[in-house]
Amino acid sequence: MDAPTTTSADNGTSGGGGGWFTPRKQPATTPGTEQEPTEGRRLAAMRPVGRTSTADGTVPPAGQDRDPGSDDAHQSGPDRPHHAGDGAAAPQPGAPPATPTPEPPMAGHIPPPHPTPSTAPAADQVPYAVAQAATTRAQAPGPSPFAASEPLTAPTSLAQPTSLAQPTSLTQPTASDQLHVPAQRPAPAQPASPDAVLIRRTMAEVGPVADKVTSYFYALLFVRHPDLRSLFPAAMDTQRDRLLKALLTAAEHIDNKPVLVDYLQNLGRGHRKYGTRPEHYPAVGECLIGSLSKYAPDVWSGEMEAAWVRAYTTISQVMIDAAAADELRAPAWWYAEVVSHELRTSDVAVLTVRPDQPYPFLAGQYTSVETPWWPRVWRHYSFASAPRSDGLLTFHVKAVPAGWVSNALVHRARPGDIIRLGPPGGSMTVDHTTDSGLLCLGGGTGIAPIKALVEDVAEHGDRRPVEVFYGARTDQDLYDIDTMLRLKQSHPWLEVRPVVDRQGLLQLPEAIREYGPWTEYDAYVSGPPGMIRSGVDVLRDIGIPVSRIRHDSVEELVAAI
Ligand SMILES: NC(=O)C1=CN([C@@H]2O[C@H](COP(=O)(O)OP(=O)(O)OC[C@H]3O[C@@H](n4cnc5c(N)ncnc54)[C@H](O)[C@@H]3O)[C@@H](O)[C@H]2O)C=CC1
CATH class of the missing domain: 1.10.490.10 (Globins)
Structure with a gap:
């Protein structure tokens, strides 16, 4: 989503008011209690989740706590992309809204307020x-x-x-x-x-x-x-x-x-x-x-x-x-401190953050991210690892042209910076009630959630066959190939096949036709919208029912600009 954003309304409220609708149930908190009052306390109380602090109080490089296949442990490798983008021309903070003056509201249009x-x-x-x-x-x-x-x-x-x-x-x-x-x-x-x-x-x-x-x-x-x-x-x-x-x-x-x-x-x-x-x-x-x-x-x-x-x-x-x-069960958002920032290519960074409170999620999901430089502008990114014992979260971010959030995360963020995270979302998760194989297509930074899925299967000890096709435009764009190959070395049930575009002649989805059969596999597709679309087409064409194809919302990808 951000990683797939899932589309996301990167902003929003609801509201407007005429009084013709009255909420049936009001949350227990009073307006504002979720935000300002707790904000200072939470920032002040930023604490490690899991074991991340060293004896001297410093935070060790995230990779030290990870398993061999983690992003943090990874080095080398070209890299690349991420998400659909962050938006149009970067605005100036505080810039006035681009909204026209409305004509006078139509009188008498909204029914009278409903009292109870x-x-x-x-x-x-x-x-x-x-x-x-x-x-x-x-x-x-x-x-x-x-x-x-x-x-x-x-x-x-x-x-x-x-x-x-x-x-x-x-x-x-x-x-x-x-x-x-x-x-x-x-x-x-x-x-x-x-x-x-x-x-x-x-x-x-x-x-x-x-x-x-x-x-x-x-x-x-x-x-x-x-x-x-x-x-x-x-x-x-x-x-x-x-x-x-x-x-x-x-x-x-x-x-x-x-x-x-x-x-x-x-x-x-x-x-x-x-x-x-x-x-x-x-x-x-x-x-x-x-x-x-x-x-x-x-x-x-x-x-x-x-x-x-x-x-x-x-x-x-x-x-x-x-x-x-x-x-009743979760904060409206989490603060998270950047503990590791690794530039894999000129425009792709792997960031690891430590949330201020435990952050429950499932491998394959994504969250929304707000940086301190663009208040209230949220973008989606997938978790690039399955849940970890140290509570750290890793994201792959590609800076895209005019992408406010992505450029801030890739080129501006540094360890010690505090970002905010929204709740987890997305259903591109592993069904552990079956032992079907997993056919995974990861294009560009879309490899992030695929890696999380592989880790998830590994942690469940399922030994299910997992086949990963990792697509990129050039060798240099396979920024996480070392990590994926390390995972493959550790897990005999895992196959990883890099697919580099041959001048547009062969793109990721088509490459899976050269292998198979895949009819007994569940398919996972993660990458740019065009890849998801053609990926779903190819998968259906080779006999995988659409009910066994999972991917994040293309809309979210588009919205994650
Ligand atoms: N950062 C994250 O956590 C995640 C990002 N994404 C999305 O993944 C995308 C990654 O962008 P980039 O890295 O720039 O990828 P990219 O544009 O370089 O594409 C990667 C590969 O996908 C395939 N591909 C691309 N367009 C295709 C098309 N129209 N038809 C068939 N195959 C195609 C090609 O094999 C290409 O090499 C973004 O749209 C991002 O929103 C998706 C999931 C997670």
Whole structure:
């Protein structure tokens, strides 16, 4: 994600407010308690997780604590890439938002405030299945293999409304923080509900003017609720529409409850790090309705608005419930100190950090990262190792053109710097209930989570065959090949095959055709969006059912710019 970002709404809040929606359940904490009050204490109390301190209090090089195959132990080797990027032109900290002045809000558009949670439309509108899931989930990320059947990728771009009945292509960009879950679940083959029909009608109408809708939405939000501005990055140009896209994506999938609940719960949990509170949701809902009604005047009606209110109420409630449940078991974010920074190539660095509190995650997952140089700008990166006894976390970061976070992490970060981490996400994890082989495709820095998966299999002692195809553009770009070959030497069940592009004649996915058969393998694909797309195509073509193909959300990769 960051590593796959999973798409992530690198920013966001929810909120806007008209009062027509009242959260059913309020978290126990009061506004702000997650953030400022604890921040100073946590920074002051930064402590090692596991055994990382030496007798003199210094932190030893991360590699000293790792097993032979760790990134930290690795040396040499060319290297390379990472993530899709960090964004557009780097903004100046504190730069004003690129939002236009909104036209006067439409008077009387938002229904009057609803006073009590119990009578709020939300409570009644949340389907049982959704409500139940919202209260029973939010536990550990879980190994949740998600079987990928058709990539029901979220819809995406405002300009391209999609149908649940028609799995969208992997090319669809989406938004949100943990949007990758929906991309890999099957869509129910049932007729769209009346609300879904209305919502899609709106989407089709606003699609051609998506940019205007986005600009207006944020302008409205910040003008009406200036207090929410501080929850967003100073420069909004590259991520201003992620929140809106996430909401629209969710609304469009309002019929697909299993996918929607997973997605929204991740979204709700992920929004804790932005400081999002339940009371922010009505503000966002009001501005969402205001924006849509303004730009879809020909189809907008009371019936249409009611459908959106119901959808948003459901969406909000699931997010709020997930965040509240998460509050009981995990911090909104973790501070982490950089303890090791190794430049593998001119643009790829391997960073190891020590979180201030234990950080539970599963091999194959990713997290979001915020640097001190770009406040509130978050990017996703995969964990490059399975969970370690010393609690350290390693990331592979490639500095991409105009990438704020990636360039900061590669070229600016040094041991001692403090970054923040969001919660773990992603379902590209090993299913330990089977003994199927693993066919892994890692392109560029996409090798990071693949390495974690290999370590995970090794730690379980499964002895399952694991075949890794490691693709790169040049020999120098195989920055972690030494590590992978060391792992291979230690584990007879592991095969590692570097695949260097032959002037574009042979790219990673195609190389697997020369080996096999792979029909008994579970497949894992990690790398740039184009590689994931073609990788999934090749895997299906050689007979691996889509339900056995796992990858992070392409949308997140795209969003991780
Ligand atoms: N840093 C991290 O933790 C993770 C990063 N990623 C993603 O991995 C990507 C890595 O970027 P780079 O290192 O620059 O990789 P890259 O662009 O150099 O590509 C690596 C290899 O992937 C294959 N490939 C690339 N594009 C392809 C296409 N369209 N079709 C078929 N094969 C293709 C080629 O074999 C290429 O050599 C980024 O998009 C990043 O978001 C994914 C997971 C984790």
